[in-house]
Amino acid sequence: MNPLKTLYQEVILDHSKKPRHFHALDPCTHSATGHNPLCGDNLKVYVQLEGDVIDEVSFIGDGCAISKASASLMTELARGKTLTEFQQLYDQFHDIVTGQEPVDIDMGKLAVLVGVRDYPSRVKCATLAWHTLDAALHKEDSVKTE
Amino acid sequence: MIDLRDEFPVLKQRIHGERLAYLDSAASTQKPHAVIQAMDDCLRNDYSNIHRGVHLLSQRLTARYEAVRDKVASLLNARSSQEIVFTKGTTDGLNLLASSLGQLLLEPGDKVLVSAMEHHANIVPWQMACERFGAELVVLPMNERGELLTEDFTALLDGVKIFSIVHVSNVLGTINDIAPLIAQAKAAGVVSIVDGAQAVAHLPVDVQALGCDAYVFSAHKLYGPTGVGALYATKDLLDAMPPYQGGGDMILSVSFEKTQYAPPPHKFEAGTPPIVEVIGMGAAIDWLTQQDVTRLASHEEALCAQAEAALDALPGVHIIGRAAHKAAVTSFVLDEVHPHDAGTVFDQMGVAVRVGHHCAEPVMQFFGIPATIRASFAAYNDERDVVQLIEAVKATQALFA
Numbered sequence: 001m002n003p004l005k006t007l008y009q010e011v012i013l014d015h016s017k018k019p020r021h022f023h024a025l026d027p028c029t030h031s032a033t034g035h036n037p038l039c040g041d042n043l044k045v046y047v048q049l050e051g052d053v054i055d056e057v058s059f060i061g062d063g064c065a066i067s068k069a070s071a072s073l074m075t076e077l078a079r080g081k082t083l084t085e086f087q088q089l090y091d092q093f094h095d096i097v098t099g100q101e102p103v104d105i106d107m108g109k110l111a112v113l114v115g116v117r118d119y120p121s122r123v124k125c126a127t128l129a130w131h132t133l134d135a136a137l138h139k140e141d142s143v144k145t146e
Numbered sequence: 147m148i149d150l151r152d153e154f155p156v157l158k159q160r161i162h163g164e165r166l167a168y169l170d171s172a173a174s175t176q177k178p179h180a181v182i183q184a185m186d187d188c189l190r191n192d193y194s195n196i197h198r199g200v201h202l203l204s205q206r207l208t209a210r211y212e213a214v215r216d217k218v219a220s221l222l223n224a225r226s227s228q229e230i231v232f233t234k235g236t237t238d239g240l241n242l243l244a245s246s247l248g249q250l251l252l253e254p255g256d257k258v259l260v261s262a263m264e265h266h267a268n269i270v271p272w273q274m275a276c277e278r279f280g281a282e283l284v285v286l287p288m289n290e291r292g293e294l295l296t297e298d299f300t301a302l303l304d305g306v307k308i309f310s311i312v313h314v315s316n317v318l319g320t321i322n323d324i325a326p327l328i329a330q331a332k333a334a335g336v337v338s339i340v341d342g343a344q345a346v347a348h349l350p351v352d353v354q355a356l357g358c359d360a361y362v363f364s365a366h367k368l369y370g371p372t373g374v375g376a377l378y379a380t381k382d383l384l385d386a387m388p389p390y391q392g393g394g395d396m397i398l399s400v401s402f403e404k405t406q407y408a409p410p411p412h413k414f415e416a417g418t419p420p421i422v423e424v425i426g427m428g429a430a431i432d433w434l435t436q437q438d439v440t441r442l443a444s445h446e447e448a449l450c451a452q453a454e455a456a457l458d459a460l461p462g463v464h465i466i467g468r469a470a471h472k473a474a475v476t477s478f479v480l481d482e483v484h485p486h487d488a489g490t491v492f493d494q495m496g497v498a499v500r501v502g503h504h505c506a507e508p509v510m511q512f513f514g515i516p517a518t519i520r521a522s523f524a525a526y527n528d529e530r531d532v533v534q535l536i537e538a539v540k541a542t543q544a545l546f547a
Contacts, residue, residue: 003162004494008487008545017482039486040503040516062516064484065546119490 007115007122008065011073016065021058021075028056033142034132036124041067045132052083054137059129066122071129073109078133086137090130097126148445150437150526153178157526164496167534172316172344172475172522173500174366177430181370184429188422196421197395211421214428215411218376221431222361223352228381231411232419235375236343237267239362240310242377242414243339244271246387247308251337254280257306259336261286261294261322263315265506268341272310281307288512292318292467299327303334311338313345317504317518318467319450319475321349328357337383343367347524348446348473350439359383365423369525370430374423377414384410391416437525446474446523449532453521456536462543466518474523477504480539483546485517491545492519492538499535 025046033044043061047054057075078086096103097116116126135143151157154176157166168176188210194203196211215227224230233239252258258272262285276283286302287295292315303309309331314321328338342363345351353361360383364375379387389396389407394417398406407413454476457463462481480488489501500520503510510516521535
């Protein structure tokens, strides 16, 4: 059972049970829906952009612990970032969940998602919210993980 | 107690260090030695293309290949092997029927009737046919137990040309009592099709007793290989149906002005088929027939009942599908745990189950859930698999408590 503790760290379980910023945002400047046809996960991400700063970001939807926790962490970490800073965060996140290299300790909270890389079938769960926020910022209405 | 585990090589391995409890047979069954050996032997000793070679290898393999048609006819109790068309599987069979029968029968304003518990393969091809020919898809409803509501069935048949129904539900395990429905459909002049993907390995199937016009299944849910299956249809229907695809063995003669089609079943078998896989399907049918389907079904149902009783005794577990007449499939959900998270924990404990919507999204919508955990049983399962399943449920609940 030990490998599971890497995937389902306390932080992940906490965020999945009590997701942060788990509500609709009305009004908002950007939004998009994300859908994983394989497992039926659905979520919607809302953004309030002030200039090039992500002033607020929230989400609603159904999903597994990994997808909910990842979305919740994303809303915490993306808040207050400029679009350029978010792009860097997005790239770091991608490296963490799909990369082979050891994870840099400086990645802070994001590092709790490192367990996902050992479960290829769960990578899409972790990435859905991030793809959806990225789509929203690029004024795309929806995104699918397949 | 039946003990067939040793006949299935894949079950000898350990998964994440644990004994493998394979409970995903509704998705695809494991293969016994007999099937693996038959396919190996075909490749080593008899392989060549079929039907068109004058050399001995081709003649030998053509005979082996066509003998499988007899085995399928016998398995389903068809009148003749000429009523058996080899397909790529259940989905391919349903697509063939939707395309060909659609062209033969459907006109604007007609209806196609399916049930509320179909998987996508018995919905989408009909939706495509309806769109193409201007027909409408209508749905036979079900109740919360996962049983069809058939009181108004005759009225529902009004305007229907094709009725396509699942024999055993892949999500709920429901065994539908289809013979009376087919009889009513026949009386109303409606063509009846049965999706037998989940039935053939678990029930004795007799197409003449059922009275259906067509019946489809896949070999890979029947202890055989993927990429192959069969479509039974009555000779009259096959004669009347237009070809589905063109090329290869489906012709008698071709000129640039006109093509004459081969008689059924070859009219529906365009191109070079999956020859080795057909041989594998024949070996699977032989293996299954030797075991006695009825005896296997009792074994599987006893294990499933044991699992459901244990699941019912656990708090926070809800079984989806409580039909009175059920095959060995149990779908369930856990309070506060998404099925995908459960699936990952189960896997770590060597328990292979399917989690998700099982290609039956309308069934999920009916029950208001995104997905289920599905444990499905087959001939090679035993009581240890049930114990492992229940241990996995408890471990999942503990992790997410």
